[in-house]
Amino acid sequence: MEKFVEQTLLYDFYGELLTERQQQVYESVVLEDYSLSEVAEDLGISRQGVHDMIKRCNHTLEEYESRLHLVEKFLCIRKQVQKIKELAVGYNAGEITEISNKILEEL
Amino acid sequence: MEKFVEQTLLYDFYGELLTERQQQVYESVVLEDYSLSEVAEDLGISRQGVHDMIKRCNHTLEEYESRLHLVEKFLCIRKQVQKIKELAVGYNAGEITEISNKILEEL
Structure with missing residues (x-):
């Protein structure tokens, strides 16, 4: 990094x-x-x-x-939430995209 | 709590x-x-x-x-990931359920 x-x-x-x-x-x-x-x-x-x-x-x-190790932990979660966000597009799951964005803003 | x-x-x-x-x-x-x-x-x-x-x-x-405020932050994210997990069922989005479970284990 x-x-x-x-x-x-x-x-x-x-x-x-x-x-x-x-x-x-x-x-x-x-x-x-x-x-x-x-x-x-x-x-x-x-x-x-x-x-x-x-x-x-x-x-x-x-x-x-x-x-x-909290930065490490949160970076790991951020990566996974980004992955969820990408997947949500494929499922056309707008609500999931929205929550993912909210989490990413907070992290 | x-x-x-x-x-x-x-x-x-x-x-x-x-x-x-x-x-x-x-x-x-x-x-x-x-x-x-x-x-x-x-x-x-x-x-x-x-x-x-x-x-x-x-x-x-x-x-x-x-x-x-890291516990507070973490509880807030956990709640949102649980919501994503619930929504993923409706979209039959197995990959999203899987990642959500992984995050919840780590949190």
Whole structure:
């Protein structure tokens, strides 16, 4: 999986377990693509400090996943629901397509 | 939801984030229904000590759920997949039933 997609998924699932400051920095750098220097200046810390925070956040998020495997589980379910959605077309099963879409939005 | 079902679900999702000792006590008392006294004797701690550990575990598990809402999310998806499964019967869509069953087993 692409690094950015993986980081986004991990953050979606476990981001709330980071501190508020960590969330703020992680969102700026990883999700909104601000540069380390920009975020460093905003927060009044060094560029290296921001870099280290992101590294620690990634480590924490990966640690949660290695214990709970919830991203893995949900990706697996998403794949299966996508398969159901494809099959539903063949059966002309509009209601099933509709529910599949709803699940995929939530996952 | 019944208290036991709720505790089991929370433990299924977040149990790995408890310490090993907490997991051991929680499984014995909540999931396997040993008495507080039995577990206390096994571990060489007081009955009150076991009681307090369970209370702390419940609090920790509920705290994770209040931040991540993954049990809530999972219950919602399970309900929708069950609906798909019911609908699949009407469409005589065996493949969809099969995938639905697989998802329900994993959830």
